Amino acid sequence: MQDHIVVLTGAGMSAESGLSTFRDNGGLWEEHSVYDVATPEAFARNQELVLRFYNDRRRQLASARPNRAHRLLAELEARYRVTVITQNVDDLHERGGSSEVIHLHGELTKARSCRHPELVYDIGYQDIETGQTCERGAQLRPHIVWFGEEVPMLDKAAEVVRTADHLLIVGTSLQVYPAAGLVYEVDPYVPITLVDPGAPASVARARVIRKGAVDGVADWVASLA
Template identity: 80%
Template sequence: MQDHIVVLTGAGMSAESGLSTFRDNGGLWEQYSVYDVATPEAFERNRELVLRFYNERRRQLEHAQPNRGHQLLAQLEKDYRVTVITQNVDDLHERGGSSNVLHLHGELTKARSLDHPELIYDIGYADINPGDTCDRGSQLRPHVVWFGEEVPMLDAAAELVRTADHLLIVGTSLQVYPAASLAHEVDMTVPITVIDPDAPGSLVRARVIRKGAGEGLAEWMEKTPRGGAI
């Protein structure tokens, strides 16, 4: 049976494709404060601004391309069972070739009903505007987890992490909770590798590669035997 590699990815993975991150801009994203564009209160206060912000992100994503890191993770599927758990809301893992991706914080290319959250729609890179409604007449909103909201996929992600034969953490400094708590769900016998230029030393038993996603994954794969136990 193939070993199961569970990969937890963060903003650093998308940054190498040119997508801006809050972490790199001191709490700003394209000059917007997180509190103005990424909270339920912001949506109540200024729906037009929030929708415009995510429309801009969607247009930016449409022109972004998967980078070397995305492609290397997809290549791992030739030799291992691979599950990607991403904190990112873009679709670059899927476009890069990964076939098993869980989005912790939602997906930018989907919309959902404000009043009926079970109604979720694939919208690709199209805009969402004030007055765009679901089949039951409720305003559509981005299908993303805003700051202050629960992370509905967290339990499912934790279950996946517990099945890992190796936990690979890429492009995240493990500063954002509750997602960062997933690193503590693995059995003590399971090896952990962290690939990030700003990787902390808090996971004392982890192997740390302080490089960007693409360069760090290439180094890790070069030293990892193909097809056998990791």
């Protein structure tokens, strides 16, 4: 049976493909406070602004490309079972070739109904407009887990982490809960590696590679040979 590699990725993974993150910009995301564009209250207060913000992010994503770290993780599937659990809302893991990806915080390339959350639509890189509705007449919104909302994929992600033979953490500060709590679901004897160029959060017994995602993942993959 193949070893199961579980990879937990955060904003640092996408940053090396040119996608900015609010945590690297003093609490601003493309000059917007997250409280103006990433909460249910913000959407209720100024729907047009929030939709425009995510439409811009979608256009930015359309021109971004998977980096070498994305591709290296996909290539591991030739030898291992690999599950990527990502806090990122982009589709770079999928475009990089990964076949098993769990999105904790939603997906930018999807829309869902405001009143009927089970109605989710693949929209690719198209805009969502005010007045654009689902088949039951409710306004569409980005399929994103905003601050203050539940993380519906968290239980599934925790189940996956419990089956890991290796846990690789890339590009996340491990400061945002509940996602950060996933590291505590791993079996005590499973090796953990943290790829982070700065001062990482404390992870007991983790091997730390103090490099960015591309170089750090390359080093880790080479160590598996």
